[in-house]
Amino acid sequence: MTPRTLRAWSWLHKWSSLVSTVFLLVLCLTGLPLIFHHQIGQWLGTEVVSPKMRADAPRVTLDQVMAVAHDRFPSKVGMYVSQEPDDDTVWFVTMGDSPTAATGLKQVAVDARTGQPLGEPKLDRGLMVVIHAIHVELFAGQAGKLFLGLMGLLMLAAIVSGVVLYAPFMRKLRFGEVRRDRSTRVKWLDLHNLLGIVTLTWAIVVGATGIINTWADLVITHWRNDQMAQMLASYRGLPPVTHPGSLEKAVASARAREPAMKIGFIAFPGTAFSSQHHYGVFMRGRAALTERLVKPVLVDAITGQVTASRAPPWYVDALLLSQPLHFGDYGGVPMQWLWAMLDVLTLIVLGSGLYLWIGKRSTNRKSRQKTASGSLARSCEQEVLP
């Protein structure tokens, strides 16, 4: 590498890191508890737990479930009904003042076997809700998401330039060598390089899938306007349904259409995931991979008959498959702990990078070097060459 290209890569590494580090530190710190959000919810007592019953215990109908939810919030209307992928004993009913309400949403958890209300998960407050809001959008809505996506792109630039710089820094060292007998600075430089290079691939994957997730709302909106609109073409111009028919009947039709799949969530007529005339029943597969994907079955809200069902386009599948790769929620508890450790190692890479920059700045000021070369490139020459 010529001194000139070395300086260029050093410049890129320094500035892409410096601009994004504060935000990446926030993402790593808030991401850590989010890895364990289920366990933390159980510990805080906010996680809904259904009583143990026989696996084949009979189920109440979804119309009964909705009646229980309406009893609790008589002035609100149903928006969504959902189940966790790994627990079919609880229905979560989300309600609002209108099908398109964005605030004032309430949720009621109903036992799928007994029809008993199990709790009311808070959608708008609580520690984990705040941490999640910071992590996803810095309390700044879609603009916050896109901004964090931009910081993610800078992180990828910092990673790539860091890999390029790894070579000149490590030429005289064995893999994993940490020079503890030299200065603190040299020790942290070696640790920065070591931890950076071993966490490299994980950081790229989590960073890139995080960036993809910042586009989630835009992708879903595009899908709705494009493919979903085509599926509903024959209903265009009809007056909206004000009194939808039986939810149980609609879901039974969807189940009959896709007998091998299970219910992911159901959207009421008039919400963002249905039409003015349909229940949107979103089905999931049952295998590890297909459980992550959804297939919408649109059911006429009056007749309860299936209107259309079509697998989503590739970009929706890609979005849904990128999510577990960001969350680390697909390999049991050991995977969660590995995710947490890799998160902490990334924090150390970020922190040590910042420390090395601050340290270099102060030594540069003291020695008042006149050379115009970047400090990172200089430190590479100074510390690597004998």
Next chain:
Amino acid sequence: MRPALSWASAFGRLAPFLALWAWPAVFAVATVVGLVGALVGNGRWDWLGWIGLGMPTGAALWFGLRGR
């Protein structure tokens, strides 16, 4: 006749590259296999994920804490 490039000299040129990148490449491949493997299935596939991600994590702890 010009002698063909010998294996020894080819390896001689490759050696510094391998010394630098062999282990990083191993951890990169292990991470990819682990991340994708655990996504494909459960049970045995999850073990692939734990081993694949355990390797870079273990290396970080081993080399990072060694000789403290």
